[in-house]
Amino acid sequence: MIGDLMDYEDPIASGQLNQSRLRFLGSNPENICYCDEVCIAFGDCCSDYTFVCPPSDCYVTNWSEWSACVLDDTAQKCGVGTRTRTREVRREANYGGAPCPDLVEQLSCFHECPPREEDVTTVALLLDYKYNDIREKLSRDNIYWDLPEVASKVEKLSYYCVEYEIGWVNRNCIDKKITSKLHEGNKICAECQPEA
Known part of the structure; x- marks a missing residue:
């Protein structure tokens, strides 16, 4: 028996049990x-x-309502963010009861960016890219682009690409190189230029 007791590892010291096991130790x-x-x-439960x-x-309590969308980039007023909901512990688990579930849940969200006036277009006049150099030369020679209010606007604009679905083709488009790709229902990627 004494050998068995010496080999016995105290469950509290080993970290297997919490300190609540000491609660019912008496002086006797x-x-x-x-x-x-x-x-x-262990066979050492209290009689009651x-x-x-x-x-x-x-x-735990029921989930709270989802929070508003908190954006990842706080400098912006739109884009990707996170919504959160929480719940609170009303009673901790005791005596081997089921542990508490997660108290916080997060959900990704997206706050739509309002369209800028200069971005709103419904129709595009598409030209072959070979005309790009001509447009740049014409815009450089055009005094309109030198006006201060126009120049400051152009500085803020940038080139970007948009995918278009062709809905109508002008019948005067007869160049085979162009018409092979420009036909109703076909999708194309077009470079949009601020000078256009």
Whole structure:
């Protein structure tokens, strides 16, 4: 017996049990009993264990409402962000009851960016890219682009690409190189230029 006791590893010291196991230690060693999840296995439960110490699951509140979309880039007023909802613990788990579930949930969200006036277009006049050099030369020679209010606007604009679905083709388009790709229902990628 003494050899067995010396080999015995204290479950509290080993980190297997929490300190609640000490709760029912009295001054008389014969009165030691426990009220935890392992007393049944160890055979040292208190006599009133089934009434006083039954397992008690963690109890949480219902989820809160989802928060507003908090954007990842706080400098912007639109784009990708996160919505959050929470719940609170009403009662912690005791005596081997089920642990508390997650208390926070997050959901990705997207706040639509309002269209800028200069971005709103419904129709595009598409020209072959070979005319790009001519347009740049014409725009450089055009005094209109030198006006201060126009120049400041052009500085803010940039080239970008848009995918278009061809809805109508002018019958005067007869160049085979162009008409082979420009036909109703075909999708093309077009470079949009601020000078256009």
